[in-house]
Amino acid sequence: MEKKLVPVGLSNKHAHLSQEHIEILFGDGYELTVMKDLSQPGQFAANEKIEIVGPKGKQTVRILGPARNVSQIEVAKTDAFALGVKAPVRNSGDLSGTPGVTLVGPAGSVEISEGVIVAARHIHMHTSDAERFGVEDKALVDVKVTGERALIFSNVLVRVNKSYALDMHIDLDEGNAAGLKNGDLVQVL
Amino acid sequence: MEKKLVPVGLSNKHAHLSQEHIEILFGDGYELTVMKDLSQPGQFAANEKIEIVGPKGKQTVRILGPARNVSQIEVAKTDAFALGVKAPVRNSGDLSGTPGVTLVGPAGSVEISEGVIVAARHIHMHTSDAERFGVEDKALVDVKVTGERALIFSNVLVRVNKSYALDMHIDLDEGNAAGLKNGDLVQVL
Secondary structure (H helix, E strand, O other): OOOEEEEEEEEOOEEEOEHHHHHHHHOOOOOOOEEEEOOOOOOEEEEEEEEEEOOOOEEEEEEEEOOEOOOEEEOOHHHHHHHOOOOOEEOOOOOOOOOOEEEEOOOOEEEEOOOEEEEOOEEEEOHHHHHHHOOOOOOEEEEEEOOOOOEEEEEEEEEEOOOOOOEEEEEHHHHHHHOOOOOOEEEEO | OOOEEEEEEEEOOEEEOEHHHHHHHHOOOOOOOEEEEOOOOOOEEEEEEEEEEOOOOEEEEEEEEOOEOOOEEEOOHHHHHHHOOOOOEEOOOOOOOOOOEEEEOOOOEEEEOOOEEEEOOEEEEOHHHHHHHOOOOOOEEEEEEOOOOOEEEEEEEEEEOOOOOOEEEEEHHHHHHHOOOOOOEEEEO
């Protein structure tokens, strides 16, 4: 049988911001500018960065666009320790009860009361990939990594949409632990 | 069948130093002092720390004692990036061709030409544990982690010795990626 291979995308810490927050941080009517398109269609790394300030430290993070309805800051556990926030592992958008942080931009700052998460690893699949792999939206799959830090990620969430491109998103802690670089191929079991 | 459970020990970045290097860094005749005993009999976290300086940055690391024949610096991939050294994943003592770094202490500094590694995850077992688990020294086993970042570490090296205590050593990248804290139990499959 054909192996079900998926390229890996490593997510460094980053911010998704609401348009309201973008304007507080960068000025009235400000719009994000595109530095680089990302693997998911329509998504981009912006030129703009902000500072996030926690009880124990601050870090500079890039903004990913476009603007979202709700601001969400994604960090690795390593970053969360440095900031001094207890960010839980959550799926994107599941922000209830997560810690807040202060966002600082060139034109102003805003304190968010929640929104800092460690993003749960997940696989984006186009509808055609999901058919080929025989999985459905919200399936949980095991994913095999080979190499010197070989491991199997258990219970990886699959998200299927006709606007998605095939890509497994993990954070830098996970990438380091598994010895993975951007574009490396992993296998859905 | 009884589950083969092993407690986890998370290794932060640290230095093992030769007595020669200890004396260069801390002064003639200097001996490390014990801050805390570690899980492996005879091993201890010292009160003494040093700075390690790479091409891109420097970090403060604790020394683990007692002195060894050869100095060895163990960092996570995250630390290696920050230092600017390409530290490979290696077993302890396998230092050939690994990068060097400058060690700085209160009494002096020394440049080592090799010795910086990302320690390969491994399990220490007392001889009696190995008998109970049905494994031998240098066996490679798979280790299951449960919880919100469940995964299976593949090909984990087992070291058996009557001077060892049962303990799985992983670094902070691996601990963060697997959602593990010190003392959490993992299962040898």
